[in-house]
Each structure stands twice: as structure tokens, then as C-alpha cells.
Amino acid sequence: MSPVRFLGLGLAAVACLSLAAPAQAQESGDGFLFHPPHGAVSIRGGFNHATAGSDLFSFTASQLTVTTHDFSSLTFATDVDVSLTPRLDARFGFGFSQSTTPSEFRDFVDNNRQPIQQSTEFQRLPVTGSLKMYLSKPGRSIGHFAWIPSRYAPYVGGGGGVMWYRFRQAGDFIDFETYKVFPDTFNSDGWAPTLHGFAGTDVSLNSRFAVTIEGRYEWAHKDLSADFARFQPIDLSGFALTAGFVIRY
Amino acid sequence: MNSTTTFSWRVLLAVITSALLCGAPRAAAAAQPPPTASPRTGTDTRWQPWLGCWSATPPRFVDLEAPPQQVCIVPAAGASAVDVVTVSGSTIVSRERIDANGEHRPSERDGCTGWESAEWSADMRRVYLLSEVTCTGGLKRTTTGLMVTAPNGDWIDIVGVSLQDRVGVRVLRHRAAAPLPMLPAEIASAVAVSPRESPALRTLLPVGDAEIIDASRHVNGAVIEAWLAESRQVFTLNAARLIKLADAGVDDRVLDVLVALSYPQAFSIKPSPTASGELAIGGGGNSVAFDGPPVLL
Numbered sequence: 291m292s293p294v295r296f297l298g299l300g301l302a303a304v305a306c307l308s309l310a311a312p313a314q315a316q317e318s319g320d321g322f323l324f325h326p327p328h329g330a331v332s333i334r335g336g337f338n339h340a341t342a343g344s345d346l347f348s349f350t351a352s353q354l355t356v357t358t359h360d361f362s363s364l365t366f367a368t369d370v371d372v373s374l375t376p377r378l379d380a381r382f383g384f385g386f387s388q389s390t391t392p393s394e395f396r397d398f399v400d401n402n403r404q405p406i407q408q409s410t411e412f413q414r415l416p417v418t419g420s421l422k423m424y425l426s427k428p429g430r431s432i433g434h435f436a437w438i439p440s441r442y443a444p445y446v447g448g449g450g451g452v453m454w455y456r457f458r459q460a461g462d463f464i465d466f467e468t469y470k471v472f473p474d475t476f477n478s479d480g481w482a483p484t485l486h487g488f489a490g491t492d493v494s495l496n497s498r499f500a501v502t503i504e505g506r507y508e509w510a511h512k513d514l515s516a517d518f519a520r521f522q523p524i525d526l527s528g529f530a531l532t533a534g535f536v537i538r539y
Numbered sequence: 540m541n542s543t544t545t546f547s548w549r550v551l552l553a554v555i556t557s558a559l560l561c562g563a564p565r566a567a568a569a570a571q572p573p574p575t576a577s578p579r580t581g582t583d584t585r586w587q588p589w590l591g592c593w594s595a596t597p598p599r600f601v602d603l604e605a606p607p608q609q610v611c612i613v614p615a616a617g618a619s620a621v622d623v624v625t626v627s628g629s630t631i632v633s634r635e636r637i638d639a640n641g642e643h644r645p646s647e648r649d650g651c652t653g654w655e656s657a658e659w660s661a662d663m664r665r666v667y668l669l670s671e672v673t674c675t676g677g678l679k680r681t682t683t684g685l686m687v688t689a690p691n692g693d694w695i696d697i698v699g700v701s702l703q704d705r706v707g708v709r710v711l712r713h714r715a716a717a718p719l720p721m722l723p724a725e726i727a728s729a730v731a732v733s734p735r736e737s738p739a740l741r742t743l744l745p746v747g748d749a750e751i752i753d754a755s756r757h758v759n760g761a762v763i764e765a766w767l768a769e770s771r772q773v774f775t776l777n778a779a780r781l782i783k784l785a786d787a788g789v790d791d792r793v794l795d796v797l798v799a800l801s802y803p804q805a806f807s808i809k810p811s812p813t814a815s816g817e818l819a820i821g822g823g824g825n826s827v828a829f830d831g832p833p834v835l836l
């Protein structure tokens with residue numbers, strides 16, 4: 291299954307869960323649920339700062355009119371939490387970030403004194419499982435039929451999974467042995483193991499909905515394909531700061 | 540000039556303080572009218588709505604040949620006391636004294652010894668009954684009860700008996716009735732001398748948080764649960780009220796029934812199985828009152 295189809299299916303699943311939650315609106319009172327939530331679905335967006343620490347990025351930045359910051363990008367993430375205990379959730383999620391940076395060679399032009407242009411695309415799609423622990427009670431059960439969410443519910447967590455990535459450069463390049471300009475596409479993609487840690491807080495709007503803000507660092511490295519044979523493993527790590535909505539179910 | 544100003548402020552402060560000190564007891568008195576004695580019987584006027592004879596509702600017996608039963612409440616010695624007399628035809632079946640002065644009175648019944656007491660609620664609308672006895676074998680039995688007037692004027696008598704970790708609750712509903720013609724003379728004359736007065740409007744006001752919290756400090760949660768379920772009063776519970784009630788120590792089962800009464804479209808409450816006087820035995824949970832989990836519409 292291609293990552294794009296995977297992403298589409300994931301978003302569809304999240305949409306179904308999000309729609310299912312309001313359909314159970316009669317399961318809540320004024321400011322409380324009739325039972326502790328079974329979990330939550332969160333949809334977040336933000337910015338992913340790519341570490342871009344491997345030599346492929348530095349080489350690219352040295353030759354082309356890009357900087358390592360250009361590999362950072364907007365990111366979208368969604369998670370499905372399943373409550374294990376009142377303060378511990380199992381979390382399954384995925385995210386997506388993509389940067390596309392047009393560039394040209396810094397020090398070379400073609401025979402017509404025109405810039406030698408190309409585009410660099412960097413995509414990451416982590417699919418992860420985590421444990422999420424609330425630092426304080428996320429809510430309070432009163433009796434058997436009332437669960438009142440806390441206004442603020444800070445949490446930390448960590449886990450691992452796999453990350454699909456693609457690093458692709460397409461356009462015109464220079465053969466430094468002949469100094470000829472040629473059009474080509476260089477590509478490396480695949481799945482890499484990943485580890486991550488995160489911290490954030492939920493701010494309840496009502497018994498069902500909350501807004502959330504989260505910081506997450508993901509660590510991943512992967513050997514490049516033959517197109518980039520002489521480079522070290524690519525650094526796929528990055529820090530993402532996201533905010534979004536949480537729907538308890 | 541300065542001394543004049545200082546003097547004026549002192550005078551003003553003294554006046555305000557005096558007003559507050561004098562006003563506070565008056566405000567408290569207004570909130571809770573002091574008990575008074577009936578000029579005719581000397582009985583505490585708070586008992587007036589209960590005095591007289593009552594019939595169980597719905598009727599507990601369908602045996603047409605059995606003598607009719609009534610429960611009559613008549614003044615007893617002591618301004619705060621009444622006797623609850625159960626009469627079957629012209630025979631007195633039982634007589635129980637309730638002296639709502641809050642004092643412990645020695646009690647001995649069915650081989651069990653201990654104490655019993657009764658006291659009025661903070662708003663003087665209900666009577667809390669408490670007893671603690673030790674029976675043969677050292678078995679300790681605690682009983683808490685509630686006498687309350689229903690919105691339609693019925694007298695609801697709820698008793699909860701705790702034995703170890705189990706609680707049995709009995710709910711009796713009585714409706715005011717004309718005294719039976721064959722009542723024993725003693726009871727008939729007492730009823731005639733002390734006619735029932737309609738309950739004051741305030742005794743029929745809806746039950747609020749203060750009443751529930753006050754009751755929680757005196758009687759078992761199962762008794763309050765039965766009272767609220769029997770009242771069928773519609774509540775509008777929200778998270779803030781729930782927290783307030785929980786923090787005040789209101790029992791979980793009481794909070795559950797409040798939630799159920801607030802959201803009747805999501806919950807159903809079983810009719811009290813003890814409406815006709817049987818004793819229902821329940822554990823620590825609330826399975827007696829609810830059909831189960833919330834019912835989705």
C-alpha cells in the first residue's frame with residue numbers, strides 16, 4: 291500500500307471516529323460524561339522542524355540555494371488514544387510533513403547564463419504507537435454516572451514505530467567530471483524505525499471536546515538508496531510543535 | 540479636623556458592626572423559624588402536618604375480611620415528641636415514640652439493645668431517625684430513617700438498616716385519611732384534639748442541594764437515594780453542582796440517582812421495590828435503583 295493511500299485511509303478512519311463521537315451526544319450531561327471516556331481522537335497541525343543533520347542535507351545546502359531550514363515544514367498529525375487506566379493511554383497515530391523547495395546551483399549557471407534549476411522534496415510519514423501518561427488526573431469520576439474533565443490535563447509520553455520517507459531531487463544537475471548539465475531525478479524512499487517522545491496538555495472546552503498543544507521529538511535515520519550511495523544515512527529526525535482538537539469518545 | 544474625621548469613621552464603623560451583630564441572628568431566625576408549641580396540645584408545631592391518621596398507599600392489603608389498618612401520629616409527653624401508633628381495626632399493633640430533640644434514648648427491642656434518636660433537619664422540613672443496637676452474638680445494626688412530606692402531601696417514611704456492609708431500605712408512603720370509626724378511644728380522642736394542619740408551603744418546596752447535603756450528614760445514602768427516587772423530582776444537575784455535592788460528602792449512590800433524575804431520557808429508574816413495605820437488600824452499589832447503563836435514545 292502506498293503511503294499516500296495509507297494516509298488517505300487513516301484520515302478517513304479518523305473522520306469516521308470524529309463523526310461517531312457527536313452521534314453519542316446523549317451520553318453526556320451538562321459539563322460531564324455519563325462514563326469515563328474510552329479514549330480520544332486528536333487532530334493536530336503545526337510546524338515540524340527537521341533536524342537535517344546528515345551530510346546529504348549539508349551537501350545540498352552547500353551546492354544549492356537552499357538551507358537546512360527549508361526541509362522544515364508544516365505538519366499534520368492525528369492520534370487515537372485508548373484509555374488503559376484513568377491516567378494512562380495507549381496511543382496510535384500517524385503524521386505527515388512535506389517540504390518542496392525549488393533551488394538552483396549556487397556557483398554555476400548553464401551555457402546561456404541561466405540558473406540550473408531543480409526541486410528538492412522531503413516527505414516524512416511516521417506511523418507510531420506510544421504510551422501517554424497524564425501528569426495529573428484528566429478528569430474526575432463522581433458516582434457511577436458522571437465523569438468531569440479537568441480544565442487542564444498535561445501529559446508526557448513516548449514510543450516507537452516506523453517512518454516512511456522520501457527524499458527526491460528533480461531538475462537539472464551538473465556532472466562535475468564533465469561539467470555537463472543534465473536533467474535527472476534522484477530518489478530515495480523507504481521505511482525507517484523511529485522513536486519519539488512528547489509532552490503536551492489538553493485544555494477542555496466541554497465534556498466532549500478539548501484543544502491540545504503538543505511538542506514531539508522524533509528520531510529516525512535510514513540508509514539512502516543507490517541514487518545517494520556515497521552519503522551517510524539520512525537524518526529523518528525533527529521536532530514538531532502542534533495544536534489541534536481532541537474529541538473524547 | 541483630623542480628629543473629627545477619625546471620630547466620624549469610628550462612629551460609622553460601630554453603627555455598622557452593631558447592625559450586623561443584631562441583624563445576623565434575625566436573619567438566621569427568618570431562615571429557620573423557631574419551634575413553637577401548639578396552644579391547644581403543647582406539641583411542637585413542626586409536627587402539625589403529620590398529626591392524625593394515615594393509610595398506606597397503595598393499600599398494603601387486599602384481604603377484604605382483614606381489619607383495616609391505619610397509622611396515627613398523636614402527641615406524646617414532651618413538646619418535641621409524638622407517638623406513631625399502628626392500629627389494626629380497634630387494636631393497637633405497635634407504638635413507637637419519636638422525640639425529635641436529638642438526644643440518645645436507650646432502646647431495647649427483639650433482644651437488641653442500644654440507643655435511638657430523632658432530630659429535625661436544618662430547614663425543619665424533615666425528621667431524621669437514627670438508632671444503633673447490638674443484637675445477640677454482638678451483631679451491630681444501624682438504622683437511619685427519614686420522615687418527609689411529599690409534594691402531594693403524602694408522608695413518606697424511609698428506613699435503612701445497615702448490617703455489616705449491607706443496607707436494606709424500606710419505603711412506606713402514607714396518605715392522609717379520616718380516622719377509622721373503630722379506632723381505640725385513646726387514639727381517637729388524641730386525633731380529635733390535635734387535628735392535622737396542611738403542610739406549610741415551604742415544606743413542599745423542591746429539594747435542593749442544601750437539603751441533600753444536610754440529609755447526607757445524618758442518614759445513610761441508600762435512604763436518601765430512595766427518598767429522591769420516590770420523589771421523582773426533576774433535577775437539573777451540571778458538573779459544578781455535582782462537584783459541590785461530592786465535595787460535601789454526598790454518597791455516590793445519591794449522586795447517581797440525581798444524575799438519573801436530571802437526565803430521564805438517558806436513564807430509567809426502577810419503581811421502588813419497597814413501595815408496599817418490603818425490605819430490599821442492597822450492597823454498596825446502586826443496582827437496586829437503576830436498570831443498568833445509560834439508555835441511548
